[in-house]
Amino acid sequence: MQxxxxxxxxxxxxxxxxxxxxxxxxxxxxxPDRVALRTRGGExxxxxxxxxxxxxxxxxGLKALGLGPGQTFALMLNNRPEFHxxxxxxxxxxxTPFSLYQTLTPEQVAYQLNDSRAEIVVTEPAxxxxxxxxxxxxxxxxxxxxxxxxxxxxxxxxxxxxxxSEGDPKEIxxxxxxxxxxxxxxxxxxxxxxxxxxxxQLTHDNMISAVTTFDGVIxxxxxxxxxxxxxxxxxxxxxxxxxLPIALGHTVTCCPVAREVIAYLPEVxxxxxxxxxxxxxxxxxxxEAMIASEQDSERKQALEWAIDVGHRKVRxxxxxxxxxxxxxxxxxxxxxxxxxxxxxxxxxxxxxxVYVGAAPTPAVVLEFFHALGIPVAELWGLSESTxxxxxxxxxxxxxxxxxxxxxxxxxxxxDDGEILIRGAQIMKGYRNMPEKTAEAIDDEGWLxxxxxxxxxxxxxxxxxxxxxxxxxxxxxxxxxxxNLESKxxxxxxxxxxxxxxxxxxxxxxxxxxxxDVAPAWAxxxxxxxxxxxxxxxxxxxxxxxxxxxxxxNVQVSKVEGVKKFTVLGEDWLPGGDELTPTMKLKRKPVxxxxxxxxxxxxxx
Numbered sequence: 001m002q003x004x005x006x007x008x009x010x011x012x013x014x015x016x017x018x019x020x021x022x023x024x025x026x027x028x029x030x031x032p033d034r035v036a037l038r039t040r041g042g043e044x045x046x047x048x049x050x051x052x053x054x055x056x057x058x059x060x061g062l063k064a065l066g067l068g069p070g071q072t073f074a075l076m077l078n079n080r081p082e083f084h085x086x087x088x089x090x091x092x093x094x095x096t097p098f099s100l101y102q103t104l105t106p107e108q109v110a111y112q113l114n115d116s117r118a119e120i121v122v123t124e125p126a127x128x129x130x131x132x133x134x135x136x137x138x139x140x141x142x143x144x145x146x147x148x149x150x151x152x153x154x155x156x157x158x159x160x161x162x163x164x165s166e167g168d169p170k171e172i173x174x175x176x177x178x179x180x181x182x183x184x185x186x187x188x189x190x191x192x193x194x195x196x197x198x199x200x201q202l203t204h205d206n207m208i209s210a211v212t213t214f215d216g217v218i219x220x221x222x223x224x225x226x227x228x229x230x231x232x233x234x235x236x237x238x239x240x241x242x243x244l245p246i247a248l249g250h251t252v253t254c255c256p257v258a259r260e261v262i263a264y265l266p267e268v269x270x271x272x273x274x275x276x277x278x279x280x281x282x283x284x285x286x287x288e289a290m291i292a293s294e295q296d297s298e299r300k301q302a303l304e305w306a307i308d309v310g311h312r313k314v315r316x317x318x319x320x321x322x323x324x325x326x327x328x329x330x331x332x333x334x335x336x337x338x339x340x341x342x343x344x345x346x347x348x349x350x351x352x353x354v355y356v357g358a359a360p361t362p363a364v365v366l367e368f369f370h371a372l373g374i375p376v377a378e379l380w381g382l383s384e385s386t387x388x389x390x391x392x393x394x395x396x397x398x399x400x401x402x403x404x405x406x407x408x409x410x411x412x413x414x415d416d417g418e419i420l421i422r423g424a425q426i427m428k429g430y431r432n433m434p435e436k437t438a439e440a441i442d443d444e445g446w447l448x449x450x451x452x453x454x455x456x457x458x459x460x461x462x463x464x465x466x467x468x469x470x471x472x473x474x475x476x477x478x479x480x481x482x483n484l485e486s487k488x489x490x491x492x493x494x495x496x497x498x499x500x501x502x503x504x505x506x507x508x509x510x511x512x513x514x515x516d517v518a519p520a521w522a523x524x525x526x527x528x529x530x531x532x533x534x535x536x537x538x539x540x541x542x543x544x545x546x547x548x549x550x551x552x553n554v555q556v557s558k559v560e561g562v563k564k565f566t567v568l569g570e571d572w573l574p575g576g577d578e579l580t581p582t583m584k585l586k587r588k589p590v591x592x593x594x595x596x597x598x599x600x601x602x603x604x
Contacts, residue, residue, distance in 0.1 A: 019204035021176035023247040028052035058089035061165035069094030074121040078256040098187035099233035103575025106133035113138040181205035188383040191580035199431030209424035229255035235387040265347030277361040285492040306338035310371030362490035386425040401460040491548030533569030
């Protein structure tokens with residue numbers, strides 16, 4: 001299969017490859033002296049040449065353990081350099097690596113190991129107990145490889161041993177050359193909100209198609225920088241933080257604790273950044289708190305003025321209005337004196353592209369960052385479509401939409417509004433589930449996404465909600481809970497919300513306070529006990545949350561308004577009872593767990 005070359009830059013030879021394995025060979029040869037992987041502060045740093053050498057050594061070690069083409073290899077690691085090396089070594093052998101979410105239980109790990117038929121797993125001390133417990137229920141698992149092994153740790157092989165493997169690297173180069181475009185590159189296990197997780201099989205061709213598309217629409221600079229911080233079991237991080245760098249020679253800084261990523265930005269100054277909505281919501285709350293607490297009145301006034309100018313410019317652009325000379329001049333001054341310095345301070349001054357996805361993002365959050373000169377754009381996709389489907393192109397962003405269909409893909413709406421897409425990025429199928437595959441992909445190749453959408457006259461897509469999650473009230477009104485939850489989370493005190501109302505006379509909501517913002521806000525109000533449990537009963541907090549609910553209600557129709565709410569005195573964590581690892585609501589478990597609190601809102 002031949003692909004057209006995009007541009008003439010030799011550092012982009014990876015996009016001319018037909019497999020990720022071939023792309024790795026191109027990048028190592030094209031930019032051998034460029035830093036490939038690093039950690040914060042440069043404590044660990046290797047070049048692409050060193051990356052290639054270490055991958056070959058690990059691949060030789062894995063081959064000696066019996067790993068070969070078509071076999072499966074599991075990783076349960078935080079975001080660390082060893083992930084990239086191990087994953088790349090596995091795919092270099094024609095095998096299929098996949099990641100396990102770090103929050104999975106032994107039973108869940110065992111299910112995925114058995115479903116995938118993984119024979120080797122690489123992990124680290126934080127997860128070794130879970131892996132060993134799962135191993136008892138996964139008889140085909142032959143080897144456990146341990147990174148940074150400590151005293152008393154039970155594992156068959158240490159990662160350091162793999163790095164010291166001897167052999168002829170030409171064997172691995174030959175193995176990479178034998179990988180075919182239709183070979184399975186990785187498995188992405190779905191969250192499993194409505195049953196056992198499904199293993200999405202993505203091929204080398206799927207990913208190369210996605211890489212080629214992104215390289216064609218984003219002007220990545222030579223030596224682009226990214227921060228890898230989201231779980232590698234998620235398609236977005238695996239593409240942005242692993243495969244794109246392999247193909248395009250980006251430099252990856254590994255951030256093992258996702259909640260610390262904002263602190264990494266000033267050092268890394270990423271040129272390409274993807275984040276889930278919560279990251280942007282927290283960053284907005286932090287910046288607003290910083291401005292509110294500014295003691296220098298002139299500086300505070302300058303910040304407020306500059307951001308106001310930014311808002312006026314964004315609103316005019318989004319309305320399709322011509323920017324007046326006066327506003328253009330005022331904005332240029334505001335950007336030079338204030339906004340550019342603010343972007344530099346938070347480390348987002350070198351961006352070529354910046355995206356948000358995985359869940360709806362409040363429009364006020366998007367507008368805020370556009371006002372700062374950080375054009376955060378929504379995109380939409382599924383694991384089944386290699387994370388792609390629609391995106392706002394740089395310079396053509398329409399706030400409130402996820403953009404237009406991804407170049408090279410087709411998109412249409414079914415009779416019921418369901419979004420259907422097809423193209424080179426659609427998965428090969430679900431692992432061991434031919435019936436589920438046939439349900440998802442019809443005879444014409446259209447992937448039935450399960451999302452309901454709306455298209456405007458320019459082809460911009462707005463996501464309404466998941467087809468199966470629409471609320472039908474007792475009055476027969478169809479309502480999108482995700483849309484309402486997104487608007488509720490625009491209030492800084494609200495971390496998570498779950499709107500209730502299916503077959504109910506009105507809508508209600510369970511609300512979880514933001515575990516970082518709420519205690520800080522409470523201290524400013526001189527509230528002594530800042531635990532979430534205490535704050536959930538505090539009158540000042542409840543009054544402030546009521547403002548957030550009131551703000552929602554003025555934006556929607558009467559039937560869509562939230563009439564009652566309950567603030568819970570706890571946090572909902574990714575991978576817990578209420579949220580999937582990708583922070584999607586587990587609506588049925590939530591309804592069951594909080595049944596008494598929900599009923600109380602309808603009976604009192």
